[in-house]
Amino acid sequence: TDSHFDWMVANGYATVDHRNDFGGLDNTIWRKLLTAPDTLRQRVVLALTEIFVISTNGLPIAWRGFAVAAYLDMLERRAFGTYRDLLEAVSLSNGMGAYLNMRGNLKEDPKTGRVPDENYAREVMQLLSIGLYQLNADGSVKLDAGGKPLETYTQTNITDLARVLTGWDADSASAT
Known part of the structure; x- marks a missing residue:
């Protein structure tokens, strides 16, 4: 069809x-x-x-x-x-790029204080891949010695992924 x-x-x-x-x-x-x-x-x-x-x-x-x-x-x-091909295609799609602020995401500029937008990087980590907490084989949340859930990623991981997800934009030269 x-x-x-x-x-x-x-x-x-x-x-x-x-x-x-x-x-x-x-x-x-x-x-x-x-x-x-x-x-x-x-x-x-x-x-x-x-x-x-x-x-x-x-x-x-x-x-x-x-x-x-x-x-x-x-x-x-x-x-x-x-899943890898799907996540790549989703990441490179114009719709997702516009929706989650990745399209046109600029690299860090220490002179101006600009940092890459972390919205899509956070979505990839939290919702589209590894989730917030580590899991046991039975799907239950892994806990540390103090009984708190073990996180799967840190803010540094998000910041680093956001840096990777810069530089992509749509070619709008011919758009009307």
């Missing part, structure tokens, strides 16, 4: 009237959920959108509906792939 992005183009949503809205997005999502022959893949994509969340509200970019459509298409292509 057509990708969400291609369906929106083919059905007239790639017009300036829809530059700042989500016209057609609900239609293509429901179209796929109800009629695509790969039902399991569509359900996995739906589940992935609950984990790798971007919102249709507050995306600070033009053509938001198309950004979300492209994001859904990316999740669909990687629904049965490796």
Whole structure:
């Protein structure tokens, strides 16, 4: 079946009237959920959108509906792939980059006091990978000698990952 992005183009949503809205997005999502022959893949994509969340509200970019459509298409292509490939694709997607402030994230500048935005780095550590606390094999939280949960990462880890996640941006030279 057509990708969400291609369906929106083919059905007239790639017009300036829809530059700042989500016209057609609900239609293509429901179209796929109800009629695509790969039902399991569509359900996995739906589940992935609950984990790798971007919102249709507050995306600070033009053509938001198309950004979300492209994001859904990316999740669909990687629904049965490796977690590493999925996390990389999510990290490099325009939608996630805009939603969690990674797109255009600048490196540290000691002269001005600028530091990289840590929002996406924190999300990767806390929600998309290792979580807040170390776990035992049975899923229970590991505790230290004092009975406190053992954390999986430190603020330094977040700061270091934020430094790695700088320098990516969208090529908007031809955007209208």
